[in-house]
Amino acid sequence: MRFPRVKQLRSKLSSAKLLGIVAKNSLQFKLRRTALKRFRSRERQFTTIIVDMDGTLYDTDASLEGLSICFPRRWGTGVSRGEKIYESMISKIAAGESTIEQAIIEGNTLFVKRGFQKKNFSKVLARIKPRIRKPLVMALRKLKSEGKTIVLATLSSREFALLMNSYLKKRFDFEFDLVVGTELEYQDGRISGVKSIVGTKDFEINGVPVRSKLSAVREELALIGKGLDVNTSALITDSYGDIDLAKMLVTILIKPDEPSMDQRVSQRLKLADFIVDDGPGLEEKLVEIILGAS
Ligand SMILES: [Mg+2]
Secondary structure, eight states, X not given: OHHHHHHHHHHHHXXXXXXXXXXXXXXXXXXXXXXXXXXXXXXXXOOEEEEETBTTTBSSOHHXXXXXXXXXXXXXXXXXXXXXXXXXXXXXXXTTSSOHHHHHHHHHHHHHHHTOBGGGHHHHHHHHGGGBOHHHHHHHHHHXXXXXXXXXXXXXXXXXXXXXXXXXXXXXXXOOSEEEEEEEEEETTEEEEEEEEEESSSEEETTEEEEEHHHHHHHHHHHTTOOOOGGGEEEEESSGGGHHHHTTXXXXXXXXXXXXXXXXXXXXXXXXXXXXXXXXXXXXXXXXXXXXXX
């Protein structure tokens, strides 16, 4: 019973992000596309691939799994308190009563209160392992061997993303060149606060600095001596929560087998450069798009 429920929630999350962000961005997206004339350009040579984590690298959400572990008690319906909390946060974002950044702060406050231990990240990983999109990982491995720089960029915890990266290395012999995400603070092995957030734009919330994914990736690539050229970078994602990045980069949208509202809307608005089914041929299709059909 857990899987359909998670799907439902995820689809709700995507819709929440979508309704708030896409409407005002879609026109800008299309204008930029036309102006830059890089839409499906034949001469493109990608150097950098930026990959979203939740809903893209795997078919669930790390904060949903974290909350379920933190608040495991189930109600009559079999839904954990953690899932309930997650659902209420998403509903608030959808209703415009909360922003994604506020939700990150709020969720983290719960983890602090609950004494969430750093080592619990491995429990989150254990729950997510079976839901990793192996064909995507295999495609990334191939692309890396062709010299591409592969970046994992998430609004979720960087600490968790790093743990995921070492698991990928062990299990699939692939690792991201760079991992960008929200940084938490720890005290005695427990989460004690938020140091910096990767969010939807550059600003500050409750004294915590927030960077958009684009800014974060650009700044951290510079730290390892690499630049970010938007004309030779591509984004692989599952939803237009990443619209700010999608406006700037060639975007590949992974469409799960049961299309959620955001996939349907995204297709109608033609906001992605490529929409790829999460099914047979995903690996080959991704490689073909990035390396170009020969
Ligand atoms: Mg996502």
